[in-house]
Amino acid sequence: MLWTLACGLWGLARQDSVWRDEAATWQVAQRSTAEICHMLGNVDVVHGLYYLLMHALFECFGPGTTTLRLPSVLATGVAAACVAVVGRRLAGAPAGLAGGMTLGLLPAVQFYSQEGRSYALVAAGAGVSTLLLVTALQRRVQRRHWAAYSGVVLFAGLLNWLSLMVLAAHFVTLLWTSAGRAVLARWAVAAGCATAGVLPLIVFSRSQSGQVSWIPPLSGHMLIGPAVLLAIGGIGALLDRPRVGRLSTAAVGLPLLAVPQLGLVALSLIQPLFLDRYILYSMLGLALLIGTVVDSAVRAARPRFPQASRCILPMALAVAMLALLPQSLAKRSPASRVDDVLAVASEIQRLKQTGNGVLFIPSARRDTKSVSPDAFAGLRDIALVETPVGSGTLKGVEAAPDRIRAALLAEHRVLLVTDASPVARPVTAARDRAKAAVLRRYFTPVADEQIRGRRVTVYERGPTTR
Structure with missing residues (x-):
């Protein structure tokens, strides 16, 4: 847990950058409970x-990148601790520590x-529920144990209902280990x-499924x-050396890795949903199995090289850290995300003049204003109703295209906030086509700045029109 927390805290601020998904969390968390429920x-x-x-945390500690991301860091630490305990119980201390x-x-x-979203919390829920399941299979437990299992799965499911695929993974584990009828019955009640x-x-x-309409259909390269x-x-x-009827890291880790992956592939054949973050918790199964690989190397070396076998785990970690260092550094930089909402807000503050108008293409780029309202003080949001x-x-909610056109023609100087060229998508909505x-x-554009995935263009009305 300490190791994982240290990795998570390293570069947590990401140079004070916040990207669009985190901006959604930021702006909603600052609303009242009634306003959140309305939304x-x-x-x-x-x-x-x-x-x-997150609203409760923002109320207690105030908005900021640390408050935004620290819950994910702590949740990842909990998930790592669960992997370590499960690995130690099933295969010994080296396997648990390595996993x-x-x-x-x-x-x-x-x-x-290091993401201000719910995916790490879901992974922690999957880790705790898996640990509770292993405990149930290893020893006699009471009803309150199964109540805790059900509560943890429920909590994770309310954070992201795709996490319920962990129940299918656990069912495979129960079948693999030939769990008795009593255990199966209690699990079925808790899962139900x-x-x-x-x-x-x-x-x-399901009534809001249009929100994921941007996810592309499943393709061959996604399966790599x-x-x-x-x-x-x-x-x-x-x-x-998996065997039917034996509780092992294979019986727990392989279903935890494979079932969510294959389940999401199957769901994506019905509706495109294939995003790795939705099944981040499957990485717990991968870590558990990698721990088994390291443990196997330690066991193989121990009889002939007892001293050297003790160095296998630290050496494996050192090699992995060095090999992954470029990725680790990249993921802690603002460039690791599509854009930076806060950076473009500072550009607005520099370029604006009191009384100017401001437009957003698409309207979702208004998140910059929602997160940094002070930067937009004195600007008229031309399209907003x-x-x-x-x-x-x-x-x-924006006005109809004709009203936007009329309002825009009354402006002399307008700031346009949109996506930078490398990530910009074609303008398709009628309102956005009217603005453009x-x-x-x-x-006439008189200034154009692109920074961290966002673009601010200043337009001025010419003395004559065509």
């Missing part, structure tokens, strides 16, 4: 519990352990209660990553 009826209900948790320390080095875990608690969220979130992970995990499982808070949305057409025809 969840329209958008982002799948993140509702997380937003309420737990591996988790914090995995590139995906390094990325999301957790699923029933998450079911209303699943049903309601899961195939590599499953191959690595398969090697670890084989080294554990209803604020994000008032409308219960993330980006507000008027600026192109009646205004």
Whole structure:
């Protein structure tokens, strides 16, 4: 846990940058509880519990990058501790220590352990529930143990209902280890209660499925990553000499890795959903199996080279750290994310003049204003009809294209906030096409700044129009 916390705290501020996904957390967490609930009826209900948790933290400690990201760091530390304990119980101390320390080095875990979103918290829930399951299979437990298991799965499911695939992974483990009927019955009751608690969220979130319409359909190259992970995990499982009826790291780790990966692939055939962050918790299974690989090397070397065998784990960690150092440094830089909402706010403050207008293409880029309202003081939001808070949305409600056109023609100087060229998408919405057409025809760009994935262009109205 200490190792993983140290990895997570390293470069946590990311040069005071905040990207668009984290900006959503930032702006929603600063709303009142009533305003958050109003918004969840329209958008982002799948993140509702997380937003309420972050709202409480922002109320207690104030908004900032540390408050935004520290919960993910702590959750990753909990997940690593669970991997270490499970590995130690099933294969011994070297396997547990290697698996737990591996988790914090995995590139995906390094990325999301410093993310102001819920994915690391879900991974911690998966780790705790897996530890509770292993405890149940190793010793006689009471009802309160299964109640705790159900509560943890429910909590993780409310943070992200795709985490319920951990139940399928645990069911495979139960079948693999030939768990008795009593254990299966208790697990079924606990799993059923957790699923029933998450079911209303699943049903309601279907009405907001348009939010994930941007995710591309599943393609062949998307399967390369899961195939590599499953191959690595398969090697670890084989080294554990898996046998039916025996509780082992293979019986726990391989389902925890494979079932969420394959499950998300299957769901993506119905609706595109394939994003690795949705199943970050599957990395716990990978770490557990990598710990088995290291442990196998230690056991193989111990009879002939007892002294050298003690150096295998620290040497493996040192080699892994050096090999992953370029990635580790890259993931702690602002360039690791698509954009930086705070950087463009500082450009607005430098370029603006009191009384200017401001436009956002697309309207989602208004997140810069929501996170840094002081930078936009004195600017008229030309297209905005209803604020994000008032409308219960993330980006507000804009006027019809004709009204935007008329309002824009009354301006002399306009600041446009949009995406930088490398990440910009074609303008498709009618409102955005109207904004771009008027600026192109009646205004002249006099300044253009691109910084960390965002772009600010200053337009001035010419003395004549075409």
